[in-house]
Amino acid sequence: MNFSSKLLENAVAEFSKLPGVGQKTALRLVLHLLKQDKADVERFSNSVTKLRNDIQHCRTCHNISDFTVCEICASRKRDHVTICVVEDTRDVMAIENTNQYTGVYHVLGGLISPMDGIGPSDLEIDSLVERMKAGEVREVIFALSATMEGDTTIFYLHKRLKEFKINFSTIARGIAFGGELEYVDEITLGRSIATRVPYESSLSK
Amino acid sequence: MNFSSKLLENAVAEFSKLPGVGQKTALRLVLHLLKQDKADVERFSNSVTKLRNDIQHCRTCHNISDFTVCEICASRKRDHVTICVVEDTRDVMAIENTNQYTGVYHVLGGLISPMDGIGPSDLEIDSLVERMKAGEVREVIFALSATMEGDTTIFYLHKRLKEFKINFSTIARGIAFGGELEYVDEITLGRSIATRVPYESSLSK
Numbered sequence: 001m002n003f004s005s006k007l008l009e010n011a012v013a014e015f016s017k018l019p020g021v022g023q024k025t026a027l028r029l030v031l032h033l034l035k036q037d038k039a040d041v042e043r044f045s046n047s048v049t050k051l052r053n054d055i056q057h058c059r060t061c062h063n064i065s066d067f068t069v070c071e072i073c074a075s076r077k078r079d080h081v082t083i084c085v086v087e088d089t090r091d092v093m094a095i096e097n098t099n100q101y102t103g104v105y106h107v108l109g110g111l112i113s114p115m116d117g118i119g120p121s122d123l124e125i126d127s128l129v130e131r132m133k134a135g136e137v138r139e140v141i142f143a144l145s146a147t148m149e150g151d152t153t154i155f156y157l158h159k160r161l162k163e164f165k166i167n168f169s170t171i172a173r174g175i176a177f178g179g180e181l182e183y184v185d186e187i188t189l190g191r192s193i194a195t196r197v198p199y200e201s202s203l204s205k
Numbered sequence: 206m207n208f209s210s211k212l213l214e215n216a217v218a219e220f221s222k223l224p225g226v227g228q229k230t231a232l233r234l235v236l237h238l239l240k241q242d243k244a245d246v247e248r249f250s251n252s253v254t255k256l257r258n259d260i261q262h263c264r265t266c267h268n269i270s271d272f273t274v275c276e277i278c279a280s281r282k283r284d285h286v287t288i289c290v291v292e293d294t295r296d297v298m299a300i301e302n303t304n305q306y307t308g309v310y311h312v313l314g315g316l317i318s319p320m321d322g323i324g325p326s327d328l329e330i331d332s333l334v335e336r337m338k339a340g341e342v343r344e345v346i347f348a349l350s351a352t353m354e355g356d357t358t359i360f361y362l363h364k365r366l367k368e369f370k371i372n373f374s375t376i377a378r379g380i381a382f383g384g385e386l387e388y389v390d391e392i393t394l395g396r397s398i399a400t401r402v403p404y405e406s407s408l409s410k
Contacts, residue, residue, distance in 0.1 A: 033253055
């Protein structure tokens, strides 16, 4: 592209680095900001810098937080004997939005993925083992993506954690609520038949 | 959404104000930035603040520029007797990318749109009239969108400028090169037939 200004070119180049943002979208976003008040633009860029500089990771569950211990880990209302293991912050937010879970979390910061060069030592796994050693945990729920990386990570975690005699569970897999049978992929459908549940227990919730 | 951090919530709210960016996209962009080095994030937000604070508008053509007179207006290689009137910077960039135009520009900063409360006085129209008064301009090309606002603006500009005895032209409208007839909308197709050109002159380029 043929920019009439170096400053503009620079800002567009920075925005283009964001995931899913091409040069045209970047230009649209930057020109939008250019039309805003200086104070608004200042607030925009400060929010990013401040987030990056001041954010912390909860020293217990490693979720991002404004404090050294996150609100969930610090809460007395939560059930601290149940740990839900998730990949990242977005998963914590998604589960919190369901209002179905009252336990605490452990954020791995990724999944084991040899293809991307991510091994167990790159994730918050040792710290999970440490939490187990305290001896209060009674259940670990693996709430990871139903992908090869997710399954590999669960397999590895279970191997590391099984010496602690507690319950291990994974979130239920199957057909989504409201899902129409004809659009469900074969693997999911096949497994849902294989792992069918007694009708009475399916009514329990 | 249920944010675990006020800082995060803040940054997501700021990104959500950008056009076409919803809360989920904003979260994805912000979490991406959070994974970058502090220096990279600093560079990102500086590029925006610097652009907003330091950008200028060329005092001749009103295009955005790093200097008081833009590179195009300052260039001796350009044909300064032909002015191409456009809505905004993006149009200048689009036309420059074609490498077909050697004249100079005049950026209106918008189109007349009573629906949006934009009248002639909100646009750089008086300054265009001033440029005409210098007496050197020989052609004005209206390169505005083929919409009601574009047509209204051309109509108004022509009324203001016709006292200067020069050539006025608009960019050609019709079927796009490579366009398949069956997918062309009726208005464009109808007008292309009505404004058909002699076969010989269609070969000229």
